[in-house]
Amino acid sequence: MSPRIRSARSAGLTASAIGTGAVSGALAAGANFVTVPWAAGLGASAGAVALYSGLAWQRRVDLREAGRAWHEAVAPGPDGSGPDDSAARGSSVLAALNPDREVVPYSPLHGSHLREVVRWCGETGRGPVWRVAGPAGAGKTRLLIEAARQLKQEGWACGWVRRGRAADAVAAAGLRPGGVLLIVDDADTLPDHGDLAAMLTDAVRGDYPLLRIVLGGRDFGGWWRDLRAGLDPAVHAAVTPSGPTWLTGLTGASADRQQLFANAARRYAAFLDRPVPSTTLTGPHAGATFAELHAAAAAAAERGLTGAFDLSTALDHLFSVEESWWAANAADAGITHPPAVLHAAVTVATLLGARDCEQTARRLACLPGLTTTPFERLTELALWLRQLYAQRSGTWLDPHLPARIAERYAARCAARQPGLPSALATAALTA
Structure with a gap:
């Protein structure tokens, strides 16, 4: 109003x-x-x-x-429900890796980035837009969670913009007193950047002196250039970001990474109610992300691994644990497809998602082992996929999972099923 x-x-x-x-x-x-x-x-x-x-x-x-x-x-959170209302919590090790689970405390390695974002929010005379960029698993979402927590303690209203509701979020922010932080996570993956352009335009043309907008994404290349090129010149000048925060993979000495891994292993052992594993991480992991390091620690805790092992071995253990959970969950739901089909179906969900149940069923019909399956059974499989994990807000099927790890699983699955890559390509074009 x-x-x-x-x-x-x-x-x-x-x-x-x-x-x-x-x-x-x-x-x-x-x-x-x-x-x-x-x-x-x-x-x-x-x-x-x-x-x-x-x-x-x-x-x-x-x-x-x-x-x-x-x-x-x-x-209230990146999965659309908040930190204490997520499906599969306590059942899925993979879901426990989500940054909003906060199993491992926020890393002091990103403390300067956090202070930078929070300080910008409180300063006057700065632009209303900030960017946080970096590869999947580098800690973008976790940084934004921590920034929102600190600002809430100072009386700010903080919200994660639902997909397709960016312009509405600005209007809603105008009805709230005090400072407002709007977070658009994974901005580069939005199916329609027109809504984001409308959001930025409304933020500039309205009278919102205490509104701040943070855009998170892996990169701000061609899509960001095209979005800004389509804005009114006055709006374009006003929304030029005050400054970017760039996150990278883990760097520094190997001993520092080992310390981060050991700390994460202790935290996941406590979370999963397992003994603390006596392990070390070997191999070339200098470019590993926080997500991969935490995944290895969670696998070590869940499987009770001992001795030295590399990152790929740890992830293989993690994926085996998750596949076993899928099989048990599917059996409880009356889903009787072979394991390879379940693995491919989860890959479709994590890589492609879908806007509704029917589109999910049509995309599943492209997979090996499902091309002649009756539509009713495909629908049941689609419904099972949707309840397996919490979904990101704004999309019918878009599992809330750590992207870096989910993508590594999809690559592993595609390598093990020769016909899967072409089937995924066909499914991606299925409306």
């Missing part, structure tokens, strides 16, 4: 209250219940009570509408 509409409503309530008071006083005097001075006093009192009640009622309505608009446009 715009400020003009709210002012008009308040003026209407004031006039209504005055009229109510005047009528009440006139009726009291005309009926000879009280003298004229007393009638005037009664009228004024009645008008004041009516005005207060009306304004209080209208404020409750406005707050309720503002809250509804906010929750429809943004989510």
Whole structure:
């Protein structure tokens, strides 16, 4: 609701209250219940009570509408539900790696980046847009979670923009008092950047002095250039990012990475209720990301691995654990497809996703072993995939999983099933 509409409503309530008071006083005097001075006093009192009640009622309505608009446009966390309401928590080791599970404390290696983002939010005279870029698994989402936590402690409203609701999020932010941080994670993977362009345009043309927008993505190359080129020049100048935060893979001495791995292994052992594994990570892992290091630690804890092993071996253990969980979950749901089919189906879900159940079924029909499957059975498989993990907000099928690890699993699965790559290509073109 715009400020003009709210002012008009308040003026209407004031006039209504005055009229109510005047009528009440006139009726009291005309009926000879009280003298004229007393009638005037009664009228004024009645008008004041009516005005207060009306304004209080209208404020409750406005707050309720503002809250509804906010929750429809943004989510409390990256999976659309918040940190304590995720499907598969405690069942899936892979889901436990999601940054919003926060099994491992935030790394001090990214402390300077966190302070940089938080400081920008509180500064005046800076642009309203900031970028956080880096490869999958480098810690972008975790950084934004920590920034939102700190700002909330300072009284800010922070929300993760739902897909397709970017422009609505700006309008909802305008109804909230104080500072507002809107986070658009994985901005480079949005199917339609027109909504993001509308968001930036509205943020500049509206009167939002305490609105901040952070865009997270793996890169800000061609898509970002094209989006800005389509903006009005005045808007383009205003939304030029104040500064980027660039995250990279793990660097530094091998001993530092070993320490990070050992700490993560202790944390995942406690989370999974397992003994702390006595292991070390070997092999070329200088370019590994936080996500891969944590995945190796989780696998070591879950499997009780001992001795030295490399990153690929650790991930193989992790994927075997997850595949066993899929098989048990599918059996409980009455899904009887062979393991290879389940593995390919999960790959479709993580790589392609789908806008609805029917599109999921049509894409599954492209996979080896499912090309002649009745549509009803494909639909049941689609519904099973959707309940397997929490879904990112705004899409019917888009499992909330650590992208770096999910993509490594998809590559592993494609390498083991010769016909899968072409089937995935066909499925990607299936509307």
